[in-house]
Amino acid sequence: MTDSTTCICCAIFRPDATPRTPTDGPVCAVCRWRLRRDVVAIGRLHRDLTTPELVDGDRRLVEVVDDEGNPTGMHRWADPAAAVLPVGAVPARSGQPIVTGTRAHSTPIDLDTIDLIAPANHVTVHDPYNDQIGYISAATILDSWCRALHVTVFPFEPRPDATVPTLVSWLTGGFPESRMDSVCSQYPAIPDLAGEIRRLCIAMRGAAGETELKPQVLWGVPCRRCNLVSHLLRDEEYIECGNCQLLLTDAEYRTWVAEATKRFGARPAVTSQD
Known part of the structure; x- marks a missing residue:
């Protein structure tokens, strides 16, 4: 090639x-x-x-009571959703006409x-x-x-x-x-x-459900080549000038910051901003 x-x-x-x-x-x-x-x-x-997500379920046994609230001596598993979901209002019966039919089953996981x-x-x-x-x-x-x-x-x-x-x-x-x-x-x-x-x-x-991290602007730092301030962008392992495309490794950038500190008499700001 x-x-x-x-x-x-x-x-x-x-x-x-x-x-x-x-x-x-x-x-x-x-x-x-x-x-x-x-x-x-x-x-x-x-x-x-x-990797399937682990959902905390309520695995406690609760006593079964009759219609009058008296214990029956039987037990059942607690509602598995009760431990992770809040109690919501129960909707009243709708006054709209009843429509019959079979609801399509949704997939248990996103198709993508x-x-x-x-x-x-x-x-x-x-x-x-x-x-x-x-x-x-x-x-x-x-x-x-x-x-x-x-x-x-x-x-x-x-x-x-x-x-x-x-x-x-x-x-x-x-x-x-x-x-x-x-x-x-x-x-x-x-x-x-x-x-x-x-x-x-x-x-x-x-x-x-992830998004990529945006490059961080190194505010107040002049570029080693074109000398423009705050045009340096940090993208995880590399620092690049958005103006002249100068590329620095992290070690090269640290050396340049130390040199710029001596040259300008004050340490440049190196904080990032969204």
């Missing part, structure tokens, strides 16, 4: 910003990190979505979640008209990419089992560098892979 002058994955992870110039292969360091972050997040979200946590399906589904609903499962998407990578990039390595934990571990593992780094450097279809992983991660966050 020939080196690109701009990162071929910036359009996926930061579509509203100017693409960076990568220093190692066609994918910049931050997009490599964000791709790996999404793969790891998919593994965690899959675990959360497949069912789709996303389903086992891997190796049958290819095409949707040329974009009129289908629902999601392809995480196991299906990860397994299809791992199969392709096994053939093109890692032909001499064992192919992982088609379960989400195993597939995530295989993608993020490897020696001396992770397989994800090798893919970013060697795999021609890395933008397609990154785009599908990004969409899958967003869908799973939505099913789990």
Whole structure:
């Protein structure tokens, strides 16, 4: 693969910003990190979505009484919802005409979640008209990419089992560098892979009720390159200038803050603001 002058994955992870110039292969360091972050997040979200919630039920025995309130000598389980739900008003009989029929049964779990946590399906589904609903499962998407990578990039390595934990571990593992780094450097279809992983991660966050953390503005800190103040944004592991796209690691940022403190005579404010 020939080196690109701009990162071929910036359009996926930061579509509203100017693409960076990568220093190692066609994918910049931050997009490599964000791709790996999404793969790891998919593994965690899959675990959360497949773990049933534990509902505290009232397992006490209560005595059964007759219509006059006298004990009958029998016992029953307390209402399992009584321990977790408040008592509500009982509606009176409606004066509207009675409509008969059978109510459709609702699903016990969100259908999107069912789709996303389903086992891997190796049958290819095409949707040329974009009129289908629902999601392809995480196991299906990860397994299809791992199969392709096994053939093109890692032909001499064992192919992982088609379960989400195993597939995530295989993608993020490897020696001396992770397989994800090798893919970013060697795999021609890395933008397609990154785009599908990004969409899958967003869908799973939505099913789990999560939102992504917004970058934090480092107020009062001048950029080391363009010298504009409060344009530095912290995104978990990296600090980036929103004006000139300067990229700093946390260690580089701390060194710059110490240098700026000596240069300007006062420590810049580094607090964040929503």
